[in-house]
Amino acid sequence: xxxxxDSTGSRKAAVVMTSIAAPNGVMRxxxxxxxxxxxxxxxIGDTKSPADFALDGCTYLSVDQQLALNSRFAVTCPTRHYxxxxxxxxxxWRSGADxxxxxxxDNMPSEAFYHPLDPHLPVATLSGTGWxxxxxxxxxxxxxxxxxxxxxxxxxxxxxxxxxxxYAPIQQGLADENPDVDAIYRLLLPLxxxxxxxxxxxxxxxxxxxxxxxxxxxxxxxxxxxxxPAYCSFRMTDIWxxxxxxxxxxxxxxxVLFREATVVQDRNDHNLMRDFEDEISGYLGNRRIAExxxxxxxxxxxxxxxxxxxxxYAALAKEGFVGQEEIALLDAWLDDLASGE
Numbered sequence: 001x002x003x004x005x006d007s008t009g010s011r012k013a014a015v016v017m018t019s020i021a022a023p024n025g026v027m028r029x030x031x032x033x034x035x036x037x038x039x040x041x042x043x044i045g046d047t048k049s050p051a052d053f054a055l056d057g058c059t060y061l062s063v064d065q066q067l068a069l070n071s072r073f074a075v076t077c078p079t080r081h082y083x084x085x086x087x088x089x090x091x092x093w094r095s096g097a098d099x100x101x102x103x104x105x106d107n108m109p110s111e112a113f114y115h116p117l118d119p120h121l122p123v124a125t126l127s128g129t130g131w132x133x134x135x136x137x138x139x140x141x142x143x144x145x146x147x148x149x150x151x152x153x154x155x156x157x158x159x160x161x162x163x164x165x166x167y168a169p170i171q172q173g174l175a176d177e178n179p180d181v182d183a184i185y186r187l188l189l190p191l192x193x194x195x196x197x198x199x200x201x202x203x204x205x206x207x208x209x210x211x212x213x214x215x216x217x218x219x220x221x222x223x224x225x226x227x228x229p230a231y232c233s234f235r236m237t238d239i240w241x242x243x244x245x246x247x248x249x250x251x252x253x254x255x256v257l258f259r260e261a262t263v264v265q266d267r268n269d270h271n272l273m274r275d276f277e278d279e280i281s282g283y284l285g286n287r288r289i290a291e292x293x294x295x296x297x298x299x300x301x302x303x304x305x306x307x308x309x310x311x312x313y314a315a316l317a318k319e320g321f322v323g324q325e326e327i328a329l330l331d332a333w334l335d336d337l338a339s340g341e
Contacts, residue, residue, distance in 0.1 A: 011098040014040040015114070016088035019105040020048040023055040026105050026266075031057030037114055040095055042088040047079045061087065070339075072332035082237055083230035085213070086333060089223065094340040099219045100226065107175060107214055107263040116171055116217045117200065117259060122163040125255055127204035129158045131290075134209045134258050138174065138195035146182040146279070147210030147239035149287050160201065168202055168257035169219035170245060172211040178265040180212045182283075183235075183276035195261050202255035203246060208290050211245075211256065213238035215263050222249070224305045227333050229313070231323030235278035240289060240321065244312045247293040251300035251308060285321055292319060306334045 015034055019027070027043065034041040035057040043060045045053060053060050066074040066087050074087050085102070092100050099116055103109070126132060131152035135143045137160070144153045174180075177192040203209055218226050225245040228237045246256055292315045298308045313330050316322045 012040075012096050013037070013099050013101065013114070014042060014088075014092035014095065014097040015101045015103065016042045016044070016085065016092055017103050017105055018044040018046065018082060018085035018088065020046050021105055022050045022053065023058075024105060026108055027055055027058065030103070030109060031055050033109065033111075033114060039101075039114065040092060040097065042091050044084050044088045046081070046084055059091070061091075071336050073329070073336045076329050076332040078230055081230050082234055083228045083329075086226070086228055089226045090333075090336050090340065093220075093223050093337060097220065099217055100223065101217050102213050102215075102226070103263065104214050106268045107265050110262050110264075112260075113173065113215065113262040116219070117168075117257065119168045119171075119219060119257075120165060121168070121200070121257075122165050123168070123200045123202045123255075123257060124160040124163050125166055125202040125204045126158055126161075126207035129207045131155065131208045131287075132158060132203070134201060134203075135174075135179070135195070137199055137201055138197060138260070139193075141193070142189065143179070143181060143193060144185065145210050146180050146212065147236070147242070147282055147286060148182075150184070150283060166202060166204070166255045167253070168255045169222040170211075170225070170249060170254070171217045171257045171259060173215040173217075173259050173262040175215055175263045175265040176261040178267040179261075180214055180265075183272050183279055186272050187276065198260040200257060200259050202257045204255050205250040206294065208243070208246065209258070210239045210286075211242040211258070213241070214265070221302050222254070224309060224334065224337055225249070227309065227330065229316075229322050229326050230329055231326040232321060233278045233281050235275055236282045239282055239286070240316065243286070243289050243293055244309065244316075247296070247312060248298060248305060248308050251298040252302065252305075253300070281321070288319070289316065289321060292316070306337075309334065
């Protein structure tokens with residue numbers, strides 16, 4: 001599979017988000033763009049979503065419509081939770097999408113947002129570095145991604161090696177104006193903030209950096225790794241997903257690619273002290289999670305991704321990072337994927 005930034009050819013694509021808001025400027029823009037591009041656009045509602053949600057160019061599913069799907073996951077997943085976004089991924093999987101572009105309802109996209117880079121693109125690839133504050137490659141100002149251990153924020157940056165060929169079926173775009181930083185940054189340091197340049201950097205084996213669910217592209221073979229856990233802190237669900245995805249990607253010989261900003265975020269209202277409280281489990285636990293995952297004897301191979309995911313989440317559940325209920329929910333997700341092939 002080879003897709004360039006400038007041409008997606010006849011590949012089928014979908015944009016996925018979850019929202020409890022009425023159609024806003026971001027959703028209307030994406031609906032217009034996806035209609036023009038021939039992409040599907042799924043918005044997954046929740047119990048607080050408006051009953052009269054309507055937007056041309058968008059497939060919207062209320063909770064009742066989600067429960068009517070042939071989906072164990074839709075029935076099992078708790079409501080009033082960001083993890084219901086997984087239902088949109090399932091719909092895109094079942095529709096035959098070749099790649100999924102995921103975002104949130106406060107990210108205004110550029111044209112580049114919709115177009116993945118060629119996953120075989122030669123790129124500077126870090127390996128064996130441990131934790132890396134990738135945001136610092138895009139700015140000389142102090143900044144770090146949500147989920148990076150605080151004691152790694154000021155670590156020296158590894159020098160970037162010469163670009164090499166690899167395969168990156170997971171690609172993270174940055175966000176300008178209000179980038180994905182943690183509550184400590186937001187409480188202490190200035191915003192808005194914009195990144196510099198159009199650098200591309202890939203993470204290879206044992207080079208760790210969190211990525212989010214706000215501006216990320218997954219190719220089809222990596223779709224199972226989209227799974228967002230429900231039985232953990234809301235502020236850690238996509239971060240811990242990213243650690244599982246990185247570990248399994250490396251077992252498959254894949255990399256995770258970071259690229260320039262392709263959205264501008266006008267962030268929805270947040271209570272920053274509540275965000276801080278919800279992030280404590282990550283501040284205290286993210287290094288340990290990486291150690292746990294690194295030690296696991298993963299099999300590797302696309303066909304073994306479900307088994308490797310079960311190993312990863314079982315380890316997280318055993319250590320108390322996710323609840324034991326997560327295992328049944330993950331099984332429902334994997335069963336839905338298998339039945340939708």
